[in-house]
Amino acid sequence: MDVSVSADTSITKAKGQKATAVPNQRAPAKPERPCATRKKRPATSDVPLPNIKNSKAIWQGQVVPLYIHFVATLNNPWDADSTGEEIDALQQSWSTAFPNHKHLVTAGTMIYKVAAQRLYEWRSAVGKRGIAAVEWLWKERGLDTVQKHWSLVDFGIPIGGLGMCAAAVERGLLLYQTGKIQTEDEQKAETQAALDKGDITLAEELEAFYLKLKTFSEGGWSKPTQDYIKVIGKLSEGQ
Numbered sequence: 001m002d003v004s005v006s007a008d009t010s011i012t013k014a015k016g017q018k019a020t021a022v023p024n025q026r027a028p029a030k031p032e033r034p035c036a037t038r039k040k041r042p043a044t045s046d047v048p049l050p051n052i053k054n055s056k057a058i059w060q061g062q063v064v065p066l067y068i069h070f071v072a073t074l075n076n077p078w079d080a081d082s083t084g085e086e087i088d089a090l091q092q093s094w095s096t097a098f099p100n101h102k103h104l105v106t107a108g109t110m111i112y113k114v115a116a117q118r119l120y121e122w123r124s125a126v127g128k129r130g131i132a133a134v135e136w137l138w139k140e141r142g143l144d145t146v147q148k149h150w151s152l153v154d155f156g157i158p159i160g161g162l163g164m165c166a167a168a169v170e171r172g173l174l175l176y177q178t179g180k181i182q183t184e185d186e187q188k189a190e191t192q193a194a195l196d197k198g199d200i201t202l203a204e205e206l207e208a209f210y211l212k213l214k215t216f217s218e219g220g221w222s223k224p225t226q227d228y229i230k231v232i233g234k235l236s237e238g239q
Contacts, residue, residue, distance in 0.1 A: 042113040050101035058097050064118045066093035071119060072161025075229055078218040080119060090115055123164070127216025130168025134176045163229035167221045175213055 049055040070089040076082040090112060091105040105111050175181045182190075187210045194203040212220035 042110060042117045044114060046110040047114050048103065048110065050098050052098075052101075055098070063090075063093045063097045064115055066096070067115050068119055068122050069158060069161075072158035072164070074160040076222070076226065077160030077164050078123075078222045078225065080116070087112065124216065126161075126164050126168045127171065127221075130165065130170075130216070131172040131175060131181075133169055134172030159229055159232055160225070162232050163225045163227075164221075166228040166232075167224040168216060170224060171213060171216060171221065 044056060044059065047059060049059055067090045070093070071077050071080045071086070074080070074082055080086045087105055087107065094103060094105055094111060103109075103111065187206075191203050191206045191210070194200075194206060
């Protein structure tokens with residue numbers, strides 16, 4: 001006797017008949033998600049450099065440093081355009097370095113995009129150097145400083161850069177307050193210990209504190225930078 005079971009029925013429920021399980025059908029395969037394409041970072045090769053001798057070296061050694069120096073003079077170096085003069089400063093740096101090669105700098109040009117990427121890298125480097133300085137301090141080693149001066153364009157004293165460096169050192173001191181940098185697991189264990197004791201407030205404060213220390217970024221270090229800038233601004237030349 002030929003008995004067929006409907007494909008969309010998993011169990012036969014006929015009265016007086018034992019339920020018969022039908023083998024599970026394979027679910028249709030889910031469509032694969034397309035791999036996310038990593039956004040390409042602006043690179044020096046994207047800059048429309050003039051076809052002259054050492055143009056790349058001039059860009060890297062003069063245009064970009066002058067632009068970063070301008071940002072370092074701002075009261076808020078985390079916001080390069082806080083004064084509305086960022087593009088003008090970069091334009092001036094470009095025109096000074098390449099006087100015979102006119103190019104209008106706007107926020108949409110690769111000149112600006114690559115310079116802004118270098119600015120981001122500079123801020124990141126400041127944060128790393130702050131930690132390194134404190135590490136050297138713990139090891140009782142001296143600090144060497146290298147200063148570069150550009151006489152063609154003078155944007156003023158890098159008070160914003162000094163404030164950012166001070167904030168970076170503060171971060172380094174906080175990271176090294178026990179004599180070594182805590183691992184992420186150690187930080188989590190400390191936060192969990194506070195929770196185990198029922199001190200939710202302390203746990204939340206620790207979590208926020210460690211989140212702030214994790215990266216040297218505007219969100220966590222803009223205010224300390226501003227505070228240092230205010231203090232530095234009150235110092236006399238002799239100090």
